[in-house]
Amino acid sequence: MKKYLLSVLVFAFLVACGDDGSSNPVVAENSSSSEQEDLSTVSSSSVASSQSELASCSSIQESSSQSKEASSSSDAQSPVSSFVQESDEKSSSSVLSSSSEVVESSSSLDKTSSSSRSNETIHKDTRDGRVYRVVLIGEMVWMAENLNYETQNSYCAYSSPDSCAKYGRLYTWADAVGKTEEDCGAGHDCGMKKNDYAPGICPMGSHIPTQKEWYALMEAIGGQNLSAVTKLKATAGWADDANGSDDYGYSVYPEGMWFGDTDVFHKGEMAAFWASTEYSADMANSVKIYKNDIMAGPENKSFGMNVRCVLD
Known part of the structure; x- marks a missing residue:
């Protein structure tokens, strides 16, 4: 029961x-x-x-x-979806931060650049207020215009201010490296035979390139040959239709070279630049860009050549 x-x-x-x-x-x-x-x-x-x-x-x-x-x-709101959401939020935050940095970087670039080239910006000479284009080639930043800072021993081709404005000034070697003719001019050995740092007459934050730095430039563009030199030459101004492609914006114009009291020679056919490396009491190293070639070697210190500075 x-x-x-x-x-x-x-x-x-x-x-x-x-x-x-x-x-x-x-x-x-x-x-x-x-x-x-x-x-x-x-x-x-x-x-x-x-x-x-x-x-x-x-x-x-x-x-x-x-x-x-x-x-x-x-x-x-599973753990997986929560992780994804958190990751998305972090990613979004990172993108915003990155975007902010890009904007800031772009703003800084706008203050220093007037070109659309990705390798180009500008450098200001605080002594006279002139602004020069500079370009990155290899691992160095080079002035993409000839220096036009007036000194006692500098010279305008054909004594024309317009020539200086377009092609820059011509300097003796002693003047280019910031020395007097009595100390480092022709006939005076001033002990600069090594690849020493020499600000010379370049704007603050830059210096006269050494012979070693000139060779580094040649290596960066592919050597001392026609194909390489074409990349450095301007797209106009060269005689016999020898204009370049100016791949890097380096814009070399053929101003020629000044031989002491005489006028400029080889205009339209050659551009000549000083190096800071001394060769002897009478000579210093230089680089010459011809229509079809680049040559590095010594020249008389009293000749007038252009100056291209390199940023420190």
Whole structure:
């Protein structure tokens, strides 16, 4: 009989946990009085347990519902999606920061550049306010115009200011390296036979290139040959249709060379530049760019040549 009553209670418990919401146990109508007592006894002893189990069942259902909601919320913001979102936010922040740096860099470039060439900017001579284009070739930044800073021993071709404005000035070697003729002019050895640093008459922050730096330029453009020299020459001004392609914006014009008291020679055919490296008491190293060739070698210190500076 007790087994029967326990079965009834289990059935009632299952009904209570079911979907129909029923919580009243089913009891047989034709039970005897003893059975009623047994039922009463069992029921009274089991009511608390049944109520506790019903509460537990309700708790389980609530917990299950909360679990589903939590699972749904977790799907909306899973660890993977959270990582991706965080990464995206970091990436976005990085892009904004990078963009800001680019803008700042671009702003700085705008202050110093007037060209669309990616390798070009400008350098200002604070002594007279002139601004010179400079270009990156290899690992060095070279002045892309001839120096036009007036000194006591500098010279304009044909004594023409227009020539100086277009081609720069011609300097003796002593003048170019910032020395007097008495100390370093023709006939005077001033101990500059090594590839020493020499600011000379270049603007602050630049210097006269050494012979070694001239060779580095030649190596960067492909050597001492027609193909290489074409990359340095300007696209106009050369005689016999020997204009260059000016690949680097170096823009070499053929001003020629000044021989002391005489006028300029080889105009239209050659450009000549001083190096800071002394060769002897009478001579210093130089570089000459002809229509079809580049030559490095010594020349008389009293000759007048152009100056191209290199940034420090």
